[in-house]
Amino acid sequence: MFENRLTKVFKHLRKTAKRQGVTCYRVYDNDLTEFPLSIEIYEDELYVAEFKREHNLSEEQYEEWQQRGMEIMSKVLDIPIDNIYLRERKRKENRNDQYEKLSFESHERIVQEDGLKFKVNLTDYLDSGLFLDHRITRHMVREMSQDKDVLNLFCYTGSFSVYAAAGGAKSVTSVDLSKTYLSWAEENMQLNDIYDPAKHKYVHADVLQYLEDLKLNSFDLVVIDPPTFSNSKRMKDFMDVQRDHVSMLNNILLALRPGGVIIFSNNYRKFKIDEAAINAKTIKNITAQTMPFDFNGKLIRHCFRIEK
Incomplete structure (x- = not known):
C-alpha cells in the first residue's frame, strides 16, 4: 500500500520538479494513516520525519x-538507504522545540534553490533549516527587494534574508531569539557571497520587544513568519499568534514607509486575520498563489500581503 502510494505520487512530482528545476521538495506527507511520515528529498538524500503515534507493535515488529x-x-525514490535520515518528531506548537538540538550527528550539506545555496542539517534539529513550503514566497520577496530596506522577523536560518539580499536589497535586518539560527543565517549569506556586515545586520532579540522600539518609517519590506505559540524563558511575555497578530502588524506598519509591504505567514490551522483592526491600506490573502506544487492540498498555513 505504501509502495504503491509513494510510486504514484513520486512519478507525478518528479516530473514537475524537473520541469521547474527544483531539487529539494516534499514527496509524501502523512498520506496514509498507517504510515505517518513526512518525506523530503534534498537532492540525493532523504529527510524522513516519523510523527509520534500510538501503535500496537512490539519493539521488534516496529x-x-x-x-x-x-x-x-x-x-521507489532511487536513493541509497545510507542517504536516508529518519527521525521521530511530534507536531510542534512551541518555538522552543525548534531551537533545541535533538541530536549531535550533525549531517550538514549544501543544497541549491533558485540559483542560491543553503546549508541544511538532516539530523540534529526538528526541521532541516529550509522550509520548503515557502519556496514561492521567497522568490516573491527576491523580486520585491531591489533597493529596499528589508526586515526579516523570526528569521530562523535566514533564507528570506538571502533571497532579499540576492534581489538587490539596500539592507537586510534579520531578527531571531536564537543565536544558533542567526549564525546559520550569516553562514547562508556567506555561501552566496552576499555577506556584508555594513549592509546586512543580525539581531538577537525577542521580536515582540524589538517591535516596540522600531523607528518610524525605517523599512520598505518586512517578512514575518511567527510560531503559533512561544513561551521561551528568554522572552518578556509569551506569544500567541492569534491573540498578538494585530499588535505585531500594527507596530510593523508604523515602521514601514508609505507604500511599504508586509509578507505575513503563520501555520496556525484555525487562524483568522482581524482585518478591521489592522491599520493597513490593503490586505490580500496570497496563500494559494504561494503554495508550491509539492504542498498543494496538503499544507495548512496562511500567507498575506499587507500594504501600508
Whole structure:
C-alpha cells in the first residue's frame, strides 16, 4: 500500500520538479494513516520525519516496519538507504522545540534553490533549516527587494534574508531569539557571497520587544513568519499568534514607509486575520498563489500581503 502510494505520487512530482528545476521538495506527507511520515528529498538524500503515534507493535515488529519502510523509500525514490535520515518528531506548537538540538550527528550539506545555496542539517534539529513550503514566497520577496530596506522577523536560518539580499536589497535586518539560527543565517549569506556586515545586520532579540522600539518609517519590506505559540524563558511575555497578530502588524506598519509591504505567514490551522483592526491600506490573502506544487492540498498555513 505504501509502495504503491509513494510510486504514484513520486512519478507525478518528479516530473514537475524537473520541469521547474527544483531539487529539494516534499514527496509524501502523512498520506496514509498507517504510515505517518513526512518525506523530503534534498537532492540525493532523504529527510524522513516519523510523527509520534500510538501503535500496537512490539519493539521488534516496529523496527521491522521501519526497516521495510526505508527499503521501499530507497527502491521507489532511487536513493541509497545510507542517504536516508529518519527521525521521530511530534507536531510542534512551541518555538522552543525548534531551537533545541535533538541530536549531535550533525549531517550538514549544501543544497541549491533558485540559483542560491543553503546549508541544511538532516539530523540534529526538528526541521532541516529550509522550509520548503515557502519556496514561492521567497522568490516573491527576491523580486520585491531591489533597493529596499528589508526586515526579516523570526528569521530562523535566514533564507528570506538571502533571497532579499540576492534581489538587490539596500539592507537586510534579520531578527531571531536564537543565536544558533542567526549564525546559520550569516553562514547562508556567506555561501552566496552576499555577506556584508555594513549592509546586512543580525539581531538577537525577542521580536515582540524589538517591535516596540522600531523607528518610524525605517523599512520598505518586512517578512514575518511567527510560531503559533512561544513561551521561551528568554522572552518578556509569551506569544500567541492569534491573540498578538494585530499588535505585531500594527507596530510593523508604523515602521514601514508609505507604500511599504508586509509578507505575513503563520501555520496556525484555525487562524483568522482581524482585518478591521489592522491599520493597513490593503490586505490580500496570497496563500494559494504561494503554495508550491509539492504542498498543494496538503499544507495548512496562511500567507498575506499587507500594504501600508
